Amino acid sequence: xSAKQASSNPPPTQSSAALQxxxxxxxxxxxxxxxxxxxxxxxxxxxxxLSGVLQFAYRVLVTSYPFYAxxxxxxxxxxxxVLLAGLRAQVAPGSDxxxxxxxxxxxxxxxxxxxxxLHLFAFNFLG
Amino acid sequence: xRVPSLLLGPLLALIGLVQARSSTGDRVLVVLETSVKKDDYxxxxxxxxxxxxxxxxxxxxxxxxxxxTFGELKYDHLVxxxxxxxxxxxxxxxxxxxxxxxxxxNTLYFLSPDxxxxxxxxxxxxxxxFIDSSNTLIDTFSYxxxxxxxxxxxxxxxxxxxxxxxxxPSTTSGGPIIYPSGTVFTTGENPYLIDVLHASKTSYIGQNxxxxxxxxxxxxxxSGNNRNSREPILNGKKASLxxxxxxxxxxxxxxxxxxxxxxxxxxxxxxxxxxxKSHTTGNAEFISDFSKWIFQETGVVKIVDSTHHRKGESEPxxxxxxxDEITFSLTLAKHYTTSNGTSAWGPFExxxxxxxxxxxxxxxxxxxxxxxxxxxxxxxxYKAKFIAPDRHGVFKFVVEYWRPxxxxxxxxTTASVVPLRHDEYPRFIVGAWPYYVGACSTSxxxxxxxxxxxxxxxxxxxxxxxKKAE
Numbered sequence: 275x276s277a278k279q280a281s282s283n284p285p286p287t288q289s290s291a292a293l294q295x296x297x298x299x300x301x302x303x304x305x306x307x308x309x310x311x312x313x314x315x316x317x318x319x320x321x322x323x324l325s326g327v328l329q330f331a332y333r334v335l336v337t338s339y340p341f342y343a344x345x346x347x348x349x350x351x352x353x354x355x356v357l358l359a360g361l362r363a364q365v366a367p368g369s370d371x372x373x374x375x376x377x378x379x380x381x382x383x384x385x386x387x388x389x390x391x392l393h394l395f396a397f398n399f400l401g
Numbered sequence: 402x403r404v405p406s407l408l409l410g411p412l413l414a415l416i417g418l419v420q421a422r423s424s425t426g427d428r429v430l431v432v433l434e435t436s437v438k439k440d441d442y443x444x445x446x447x448x449x450x451x452x453x454x455x456x457x458x459x460x461x462x463x464x465x466x467x468x469x470t471f472g473e474l475k476y477d478h479l480v481x482x483x484x485x486x487x488x489x490x491x492x493x494x495x496x497x498x499x500x501x502x503x504x505x506x507n508t509l510y511f512l513s514p515d516x517x518x519x520x521x522x523x524x525x526x527x528x529x530x531f532i533d534s535s536n537t538l539i540d541t542f543s544y545x546x547x548x549x550x551x552x553x554x555x556x557x558x559x560x561x562x563x564x565x566x567x568x569x570p571s572t573t574s575g576g577p578i579i580y581p582s583g584t585v586f587t588t589g590e591n592p593y594l595i596d597v598l599h600a601s602k603t604s605y606i607g608q609n610x611x612x613x614x615x616x617x618x619x620x621x622x623x624s625g626n627n628r629n630s631r632e633p634i635l636n637g638k639k640a641s642l643x644x645x646x647x648x649x650x651x652x653x654x655x656x657x658x659x660x661x662x663x664x665x666x667x668x669x670x671x672x673x674x675x676x677x678k679s680h681t682t683g684n685a686e687f688i689s690d691f692s693k694w695i696f697q698e699t700g701v702v703k704i705v706d707s708t709h710h711r712k713g714e715s716e717p718x719x720x721x722x723x724x725d726e727i728t729f730s731l732t733l734a735k736h737y738t739t740s741n742g743t744s745a746w747g748p749f750e751x752x753x754x755x756x757x758x759x760x761x762x763x764x765x766x767x768x769x770x771x772x773x774x775x776x777x778x779x780x781x782x783y784k785a786k787f788i789a790p791d792r793h794g795v796f797k798f799v800v801e802y803w804r805p806x807x808x809x810x811x812x813x814t815t816a817s818v819v820p821l822r823h824d825e826y827p828r829f830i831v832g833a834w835p836y837y838v839g840a841c842s843t844s845x846x847x848x849x850x851x852x853x854x855x856x857x858x859x860x861x862x863x864x865x866x867x868k869k870a871e
Binding site: 310311314315318321322326327328329332336337339340343344346347348350351354378382386389391396397399400 | 836
């Protein structure tokens with residue numbers, strides 16, 4: 275609630291300064307309200323996203339010669355991203371209403387099992 | 402026991418020396434009908450014997466003239482000199498001759514205008530159709546002086562086939578060929594037939610007699626009936642006089658429309674043309690060239706050896722992997738006669754040989770190039786290099802060479818093309834390293850993530866637990 279109030283406070287004459295301050299409050303709020311585990315998930319998500327983008331750019335610009343290797347590498351990033359997003363949806367604050375029966379430990383265990391299977395597939399594809 | 406065998410050795414060597422120049426054999430059966438006088442053709446028989454052939458003379462009705470005994474050919478070649486014979490003994494019937502030709506018998510038919518109807522019927526098997534009996538080829542513009550127009554004088558350069566194997570170039574440029582009172586035939590669609598000698602443009606077909614003035618009147622009124630004008634004109638290239646046929650098994654058959662061509666009277670005879678010039682006839686050269694071809698002395702090619710291997714190897718494989726570099730090697734040899742009359746095999750050099758790598762359709766069709774560096778005992782070596790197609794299955798190396806005058810060469814060898822085995826695929830490809838790194842980094846980061854998650858959990862649990870409690 276405090277984040278909303280902070281962003282509406284500055285005068286609308288200097289929009290760039292307003293944008294800057296709103297980003298600052300967003301970051302501050304993120305740092306203060308989001309639990310460490312979710313922050314961990316977010317940083318992992320960012321890393322995987324960048325890795326996937328790089329691999330796809332490489333495939334488009336340079337080569338996709340062993341297509342299976344591309345499918346393995348890119349598939350593992352995409353799959354891991356999806357699994358992480360699922361985990362985040364279950365453990366992030368505010369999702370308690372939706373996933374009442376699922377405890378954090380249960381969600382993490384699911385995520386681990388699915389990831390291990392995903393990686394096995396990915397390495398098989400690498401060839 | 403040892404002494405006779407010791408004697409036998411030199412004897413066999415002697416026999417080998419006088420052996421015929423034919424690549425298949427030297428036993429010739431000559432079937433002469435009773436009306437033909439053997440001595441009229443003595444120079445022809447002599448020329449065959451000089452070439453090393455053993456002649457056996459029989460009559461069409463002889464019962465013991467078997468061509469094939471116990472599945473083996475009894476004679477290698479047959480000279481059929483019986484155009485006017487109505488019935489043959491069973492061993493020389495058209496059916497048994499065809500049967501023997503399937504087994505490899507080479508046949509030379511001498512024909513004449515009095516060809517019987519059952520003989521004509523038989524020649525339709527070869528897709529050859531004859532003109533009416535008693536008609537002959539006549540050329541009132543070209544015949545030797547002191548002879549009748551039915552003794553047609555043909556210029557070899559315009560009437561002979563330009564094929565160096567069937568008729569040698571010296572014959573094609575040699576003296577005129579006399580075609581005395583011969584019949585004419587047309588050849589059908591049979592692709593195995595080769596026209597060797599055809600009529601000139603000024604010749605026509607008719608009865609060889611000079612009409613009296615009364616008869617000429619009658620003839621005029623008859624031809625006014627439009628009977629003759631509707632008949633197709635048969636002359637020039639359409640009117641075949643001598644033809645040859647070679648089966649896919651390389652059995653050869655020759656048809657000579659005029660048996661008098663080989664008579665002694667025309668053998669190297671001086672003739673005067675109507676314009677007064679004197680020539681030596683080319684009949685002897687022509688018939689010896691033609692009989693050499695029929696009796697498998699010229700135009701004979703055999704496959705000495707064929708092999709294929711992968712690059713860097715020397716032995717043929719049953720299985721080739723796709724995209725292998727395959728080398729196919731073929732050695733061909735041509736039959737020729739040495740100066741002392743023995744048969745030998747020598748180089749066969751052509752430019753238009755090609756190889757098909759076939760599975761239903763040719764996937765690769767490439768030229769076979771002569772390889773002069775190859776060490777072959779006899780013949781000429783040809784090689785083709787190509788990349789195996791990216792297609793799996795049973796393939797055939799096919800070489801087919803079918804040219805008039807040469808033996809029919811067909812070769813087919815099977816080999817399979819298979820995909821890479823599971824352990825033959827390339828690993829750790831340089832271009833794929835970003836993908837390897839991407840996958841590995843995801844896994845490593847996953848492990849780090851799990852470790853951090855668990856370590857972070859201690860502080861977090863309280864809050865979550867609290868929340869739950871609330």
